[in-house]
Amino acid sequence: MPRKKVNIPNHRFPDQTTSGVIIASIESTRWEDLDIHKPHRDNHFHLLVVTRGQWTMQVDFETIQIKAPGFLRLLSGQVHQLMDAKSAQGWAIAADPSTLPLELATLLETRVPLTIPLKHNAFFKQITELLALMCNVYSSGTDIYKGKSVHFMFNAFLTLLVGEITYLSPENARQEKRGSIIWQSFQVSLKANFKTMKSPAAYAAKLSITTSHLNDTIKDITGKSVSAHIQEQIIFEAKRLLYFTDKEVREIAFDLGYPDSAHFGKLFRKATGLTPLHFRRQFRD
Known part of the structure; x- marks a missing residue:
């Protein structure tokens, strides 16, 4: 069943x-x-x-x-x-x-x-x-x-x-006080749009600043690039869905904006060292 x-x-x-x-x-x-x-x-x-x-x-x-x-x-x-x-x-x-x-x-x-x-x-x-x-x-x-x-x-x-x-x-x-408004605005935008917006340029355009200014500000505050934050948000949400739901990998991939589940699987494995199913078996089953 x-x-x-x-x-x-x-x-x-x-x-x-x-x-x-x-x-x-x-x-x-x-x-x-x-x-x-x-x-x-x-x-x-x-x-x-x-x-x-x-x-x-x-x-x-x-x-x-x-x-x-x-x-x-x-x-x-x-x-x-x-x-x-x-x-x-x-x-x-x-x-x-x-x-x-x-x-x-x-x-x-x-x-x-x-x-x-x-x-x-x-x-x-x-x-x-x-x-x-x-x-x-x-x-x-x-x-x-x-x-x-x-x-x-x-x-x-x-x-x-x-x-x-x-x-x-x-x-x-x-260090963390500098650029706090940009950092806060980026966080809000990332949480709302990470399923459809995958590039730093898209977030910079949303905030009406240059991509380099956004990346420099975020890196100064957090030590990580905008791309790294985008990937972290996607992978973390994927882990949540793998752990807390019984959705198939292809459904999770589609939910996160990846029609090609094989491509999503490669991204997940590159970020975690595990396939999505291996992660589910190791941490939940």
């Missing part, structure tokens, strides 16, 4: 949220009632601050354990699922990227790693007090002024977080 072919669900941010941010205390949320225990994507950011206990998730192909005190950051598009939350306490935050200041959204994507082990220091005290207040205001009502207050407090939280990371690794701060 053939396997059922499935797509990866994509959860959308609620339209009715006035602040562009949702925050909940981990211990007061019935996680078993939420549809997050199966692989899915979100079209928004997820941040988690664990103050007690342990939180376990699968993020793309990796099992991530956050032990208190710790922090987790999920970007839109990442495939993830909750595995376990052992007596965890803290806060879970969802944020609509379109409501964030461009600089903060860029820093969240480029400066903040997937996980951060925290310490019981002054920074930890500041953010936990801020998140407790933010959660209290959020849960006390939904009028526009409270919504704005929650939004401003979330921006303050992100600013403190990025400041702490920059303090711990100042050598990269200046």
Whole structure:
């Protein structure tokens, strides 16, 4: 009997949220009632601050354990699922990227790693007090002024977080700040168009800059060329579809903009050292 072919669900941010941010205390949320225990994507950011206990998730192909005190950051598009939350306490935050200041959204994507082990220091005290207040205001009502207050407090939280990371690794701060608007715009365009646009020139035209300027800027910030980012996005999405769905290779190739599945197979093998089917057998079956 053939396997059922499935797509990866994509959860959308609620339209009715006035602040562009949702925050909940981990211990007061019935996680078993939420549809997050199966692989899915979100079209928004997820941040988690664990103050007690342990939180376990699968993020793309990796099992991530956050032990208190710790922090987790999920970007839109990442495939993830909750595995376990052992007596965890803290806060879970969802944020609509379109409501964030461009600089903060860029820093969240480029400066903040997937996980951060925290310490019981002054920074930890500041953010936990801020998140407790933010959660209290959020849960006390939904009028526009409270919504704005929650939004401003979330921006303050992100600013403190990025400041702490920059303090711990100042050598990269200046480099990653340069060209941040171009980098952010390229990321947005890449996520939206990688299935149909495969060349650096196409993205440069979309951003109304020269190909060389785009490539130099992206390479200065990330150390990788535009072509490398395009290929990474394609291959990573291919891995997600191979791992989380039962689609045939030819279907995945077509979904990613490659009518010739043999050509797609060669690109995948060149990038990973494995054929698509070998990858599926090795990492899933």
